[in-house]
Amino acid sequence: MSPPDEAERFDRLRLARTGRVGPVSFRQLLDRFGSAGAALEALPDMARRAGGQACVVPPVSRIEAEIAAGADAGATLLVLGDAAFPATLAATDPPPPVLWTRGDVELLSRPCVAVVGARIASAGGLRIARGLAGQLGEAGHVVVSGLARGIDSAAHAGALPTGTVAVLGGGVDDVYPPENAELYDQIVERGCILSESPMGARAQARDFPRRNRLISGLSRGVIVVEAELRSGSLITARLAAEQGRDVFAVPGSPLDPRSKGPNELLRQGAILCEGIEDIERAFDTLRQLDEPAADSPFGGGTDGVDxxxxxxxxxxxxxxxxxxxxxxxxxxxxxxxxxxxxxxxxxxxxxxxxxxxxxxx
The missing domain is CATH 1.10.10.10 (Winged helix-like DNA-binding domain superfamily/Winged helix DNA-binding domain)
Structure with missing residues (x-):
């Protein structure tokens, strides 16, 4: 995919914000029509031919307002195809259409490892997360997490000296939880904030699976420190496995409900993680994540469908x-x-x- 010019970048953001256009259809539309501009022109006829109402394409003014809000916040827009778009995310199936960032975008192109876990974490779990994150940073990895309470916050704090990426469910200007405002500011200064959501968006429950998919997609591997059996951290681990990433689990006491998630992952074949050595050993055999993308199923055609x-x-x-x-x-x-x-x-x-x-x- 060739780097888009400014007009095409605008159209890609507009297409990504169009109703009923998700990551799967976004990529297929680009493959089929060659540009977001051509896809936007074709949408009304495509919907009518399929017997439905046309997609709601946002007005140009709304996209201009989102871009202006990003500029006011000092944020950077990345659209699929940009040179700075993270290669690991571009290779996911499907890739996110657009990303907003604050901070050091270069961190997104470095080897990343995710550290996730319970929001209500034990003192021992917090210590492990902070220590692992620090060791990963010293070994040249960028630590990725979700800026949530507990394990996420400890991981970000441990990796601040070497660089950390916080992936949000809301917009990159949505500081959540509020008590992490100081940590958020530190990450903007010394790391990177990342989100798929529009500027100004407030995180909703439906946004967190999408956020978790970004966390795993950006990373070479995902480390679960503490998590109950029904938790977002295990969803992130499952997504990581589906994306071909390594899944690590820190074992814990069977008497602590927060250890049930990692212990279950170990039963399912996750890699035992007791320290940085376990992670580096696994990465020695990690396959490359930058395999060429599969050919488009459309074969480059743009004709209508019967x-x-x-x-x-x-x-x-x-x-x-x-x-x-x-x-x-x-x-x-x-x-x-x-x-x-x-x-x-x-x-x-x-x-x-x-x-x-x-x-x-």
Whole structure:
């Protein structure tokens, strides 16, 4: 993907903020039409052809206001295709369309390791997180976490001298939790704040899975220090495994509920982490994360999709995610044609595109 010019960067931000355009459809639209500008022009016809209402494209004034708010906050916008866009995130499936950052953007291109865990952490867990983060920084790694209470905050604090990245659910100007305001300011000065959300957005519950996916996608590996069985940290660990990252777990006492998460990860095959040596040993064999991206399923074509094929595919969809290849076999059509039809159904609000080539109602 060639670096976009300023007009295309503007259009990519506008496309990313368009209703019903998520990370999967964003990347497919770029692959299909070659530019965000061309995709924006095509959206109305695509939605009508798929039997739905047109996507709500934000007015130019709203995108101008978001860019102005970023400039006022001293934030930097990165769109997919920018030279400074983190390579590890660009290689995820699907990649985030746009990112806002505050602080040292260069940290995003260095080897990163995530340290996550319980918000209500034990004194021992906080000490372990802080110590591991410090050792990782001294070994040349950038520590990534989510600026939450507990383990996240301890990890950021331990890595401040060498650089740390805080990934937020809200906008990069949304300081949450409020008691981390001083730590937030320190990270802006000595690290980097990162978010997919628009400037001014306040974090909602639905934003945290997206934030967790950025944490794991940015990192070579994820270390879980303390976490209960039903926690966001285990979601981050699962996402890391799906993305081909290494998952580390710090073992703990079976009497402490906060150890049940890491201990369960160890049962599932996570790497035992008792210190920096365990992490470095695993990274000696870590495969490269910068493999070439797969060819576009569209083959570069921009022609419309047959309406009859769209309806045949729509009839096969259910709430259970179905692989794109399976749909192609069912309708006896090329995978590229099925992918294009699913994209139009998604833009019409009749289907949901999911990572891994899956689609559902």
């Amino acid at each position: 309406a009859a094929l769209i309806e045949r595919i729509a009839a096969l969809l259910s709430p259970t995610p179905t692989p794109r290849d399976e749909l192609a076999r069912a309708v006896n059509a090329p995978v590229g044609a099925v992918a294009a039809a699913l994209l139009e159904l998604s833009l019409a609000g009749r289907a949901t595109l999911l990572p891994g080539g899956l689609a559902s109602l």
